[in-house]
Amino acid sequence: MAQIDDFFMYENRVEGITDADYQRVQPYVEAAQAFAQTTYQSIYIIDYYRKNFLYVSDNPLFLCGHTADEVRQMGYGFYLSHVPEDEVPMLTELNRSGFRAFYDEPVENRRQCMMSYDFHITHGDRLLLVNHKITPLAMTPEGRVWLALCTVSLSPHKESGHIEFFQFHTGEKREYSLEAHRWKSRETITLKPEEKQILTLSAQGYTMKEIAEKMLRSFDTVKFYRRQIFEKLDVQNITEALALATNYGLV
Numbered sequence: 001m002a003q004i005d006d007f008f009m010y011e012n013r014v015e016g017i018t019d020a021d022y023q024r025v026q027p028y029v030e031a032a033q034a035f036a037q038t039t040y041q042s043i044y045i046i047d048y049y050r051k052n053f054l055y056v057s058d059n060p061l062f063l064c065g066h067t068a069d070e071v072r073q074m075g076y077g078f079y080l081s082h083v084p085e086d087e088v089p090m091l092t093e094l095n096r097s098g099f100r101a102f103y104d105e106p107v108e109n110r111r112q113c114m115m116s117y118d119f120h121i122t123h124g125d126r127l128l129l130v131n132h133k134i135t136p137l138a139m140t141p142e143g144r145v146w147l148a149l150c151t152v153s154l155s156p157h158k159e160s161g162h163i164e165f166f167q168f169h170t171g172e173k174r175e176y177s178l179e180a181h182r183w184k185s186r187e188t189i190t191l192k193p194e195e196k197q198i199l200t201l202s203a204q205g206y207t208m209k210e211i212a213e214k215m216l217r218s219f220d221t222v223k224f225y226r227r228q229i230f231e232k233l234d235v236q237n238i239t240e241a242l243a244l245a246t247n248y249g250l251v
Helices: 027-039 068-074 077-082 086-105 109-110 193-203 209-217 218-234 238-247
Strands: 042-047 054-055 113-123 128-137 145-152 159-169 172-177 182-187
Touching: 027 054, 042 238, 054 068, 054 182, 054 209, 068 077, 068 159, 077 086, 077 109, 077 113, 077 159, 077 238, 086 113, 182 218, 193 209, 193 218, 209 218
Parallel strands: none
Antiparallel strands: 042 054, 042 145, 113 128, 113 159, 128 145, 159 172, 172 182
16 A cells, blocks of 8 residues: 655655745745636645645645645645555656656756646545646755645546656657656647637637638638647547647647
8 A cells, every 4th residue: 555655765855954944935835826826727835855745725626625724734645545546656656757857957957847747636426637747946956856836737638647747948848658667758749820829719719610710711721720730639629629738838
């Protein structure tokens, strides 16, 4: 049976944080609170030194019926209580592999890295697939992650996994294979201006006919572009396309 200590290993160990350091964390919490007020996503901060959660927003998606303060006090126990048991090993593996990828980066580039992955959480009898993103918030002088900012939203996919590592300073994206237990480069998804426009207009509620009129294109041309969007994003409908494009920052 999984334990909280399974989430902590050499790869994410932090040492040397002092009481004086914690006296300076309030601006991080206030920034997270402000961010939480502007987004539908759940926001929380992981403290790798104390091995708990420093802050949890009150967005109900991630709370699974608890209050934000209850989840904060649960810390990593939240995962053991609300993630299906068969998915917990995936979380511990990607935790280790993600930090290894992070520490392969030069110290000056580490703040520009982010990892994204999908897993299920349970709320009573409901099973929700969420997307989880994590990026450094505060680091030690040696370049190890002390605090990490996390966002949680509904996943655009249909199953757990989809573990990706983004390097914003280079534009490189990598995908982690749970079968091969290693990272591999992933082809960057690029949308044409027309495809981005179709997604934007779709998000605004316009029909295909109205989009064609606004773009001064034929209905069949718009259908062709939309089909190209679906193929690039590997989705079946416009709702999935919008969710995935937003998740990847494509529009």
